[in-house]
Amino acid sequence: MLYPRDILEKIKKVIFRVEFIIISGARQTGKTSVLVMLKDFMETKGAICHYFNLENPDYLTSFNRHPFNIFEFIPEKKVKQYVFVDEIQYLDDPSRFLKLLYDERKEAVKIICSGSSSFYIDKKFRDSLVGRKFLFELFPLNFNEFLVFKGEEELSAMKGRKLTLYYKEKLKKLWLEYVTYGGYPKAVLAENEEIRKMNLEEIGSSYIKKDITDAGIRNQEKYFALLKILAGQTGQLVNAQELAGTLGVAHKTIDEYLYVVKKSYQAAFVKPFFRNFRKELVKMPKIYFYDTGLRNFFLGDFSLPSARSDKGALTENVFFKELLREAGDIDKIKFWRTQDGKEVDFVSGKSAWEIKFNFEKKKEARYGRFKEQYPDIKIKAVAFDEILEIFYGFKI
Numbered sequence: 001m002l003y004p005r006d007i008l009e010k011i012k013k014v015i016f017r018v019e020f021i022i023i024s025g026a027r028q029t030g031k032t033s034v035l036v037m038l039k040d041f042m043e044t045k046g047a048i049c050h051y052f053n054l055e056n057p058d059y060l061t062s063f064n065r066h067p068f069n070i071f072e073f074i075p076e077k078k079v080k081q082y083v084f085v086d087e088i089q090y091l092d093d094p095s096r097f098l099k100l101l102y103d104e105r106k107e108a109v110k111i112i113c114s115g116s117s118s119f120y121i122d123k124k125f126r127d128s129l130v131g132r133k134f135l136f137e138l139f140p141l142n143f144n145e146f147l148v149f150k151g152e153e154e155l156s157a158m159k160g161r162k163l164t165l166y167y168k169e170k171l172k173k174l175w176l177e178y179v180t181y182g183g184y185p186k187a188v189l190a191e192n193e194e195i196r197k198m199n200l201e202e203i204g205s206s207y208i209k210k211d212i213t214d215a216g217i218r219n220q221e222k223y224f225a226l227l228k229i230l231a232g233q234t235g236q237l238v239n240a241q242e243l244a245g246t247l248g249v250a251h252k253t254i255d256e257y258l259y260v261v262k263k264s265y266q267a268a269f270v271k272p273f274f275r276n277f278r279k280e281l282v283k284m285p286k287i288y289f290y291d292t293g294l295r296n297f298f299l300g301d302f303s304l305p306s307a308r309s310d311k312g313a314l315t316e317n318v319f320f321k322e323l324l325r326e327a328g329d330i331d332k333i334k335f336w337r338t339q340d341g342k343e344v345d346f347v348s349g350k351s352a353w354e355i356k357f358n359f360e361k362k363k364e365a366r367y368g369r370f371k372e373q374y375p376d377i378k379i380k381a382v383a384f385d386e387i388l389e390i391f392y393g394f395k396i
Contacts, residue, residue: 080109358385
């Protein structure tokens with residue numbers, strides 16, 4: 001069974017345009033399912049569609065020889081045909097493949113493709129392809145999608161309404177499951193907790209190992225050790241020199257590892273917000289994982305938030321994921337920190353947030369320095385129990 005994803009509606013808005021479409025994201029987030037659903041949608045509109053998975057060596061060999069070999073599999077017609085290509089990063093030169101088909105055959109064929117591990121695509125896309133593409137990033141499920149995958153569409157439709165005690169308890173249980181085990185579809189659809197953990201282990205080891213192999217990283221043990229360290233440093237500054245010393249590798253090696261972490265969608269790096277170069281810290285980013293279930297796998301801890309020693313860091317990571325969903329671009333999210341340690345967790349547009357698991361008392365005075373420097377930005381303190389209401393309209 002295929003479940004709808006929010007990204008589908010965004011792609012449908014441009015699917016009839018001439019530019020080709022790339023869907024990128026971590027492995028196991030559902031890119032193939034999205035391609036299949038888009039193909040089904042286009043066929044309901046009367047379009048002629050074809051699907052190719054480049055894990056098939058016959059297709060891969062043929063398309064590598066020349067992009068126009070695609071017409072050996074889809075005889076040219078008088079109307080445009082829509083070609084869905086899965087795992088396009090396996091091509092020797094994806095940019096050449098897409099560029100030639102766009103520049104010389106865009107009236108005959110429209111390519112909609114997926115690619116895991118964008119760092120691999122990034123290195124092979126030597127041409128910028130500016131003006132020829134739309135790029136969409138697919139992340140693990142958000143909570144609305146999670147409810148749909150769980151068969152809780154009725155509950156999802158209750159946002160903004162006053163819930164009975166029964167539905168409040170049900171919602172809270174689902175929210176805690178989502179925060180603890182994350183939004184990878186395979187984990188969400190697992191029958192029980194043990195299978196859920198096994199699925200996350202598979203994603204956190206086997207599939208990430210493929211990213212490492214594709215990136216040409218030889219010392220896999222060091223790379224996985226880095227991911228475990230980063231999971232324990234969620235919400236903290238990433239000091240590459242310190243990490244190099246801890247792992248006993250060169251600074252350049254850590255930079256390469258962090259590049260792969262970023263480009264394969266395992267974790268995100270939030271840059272600092274600043275207007276005063278001399279007083280504010282401007283170099284090191286902060287780390288957050290795109291999926292809290294994957295983070296918890298690397299920590300080896302699937303405890304509920306209230307029972308965790310890292311509940312504050314987990315809360316920050318949960319808020320980050322939701323803020324990213326709203327902002328739509330990692331570059332729109334920053335954090336503020338001064339040289340003497342004053343800090344605000346997130347800044348985006350004209351809003352800023354300080355995040356904690358709970359607040360004994362919210363003291364606006366603690367943000368005085370920030371408010372003094374940026375009176376045009378509104379700052380708010382947010383606790384874990386408020387996140388669901390802020391982003392989804394549910395109050396538990």
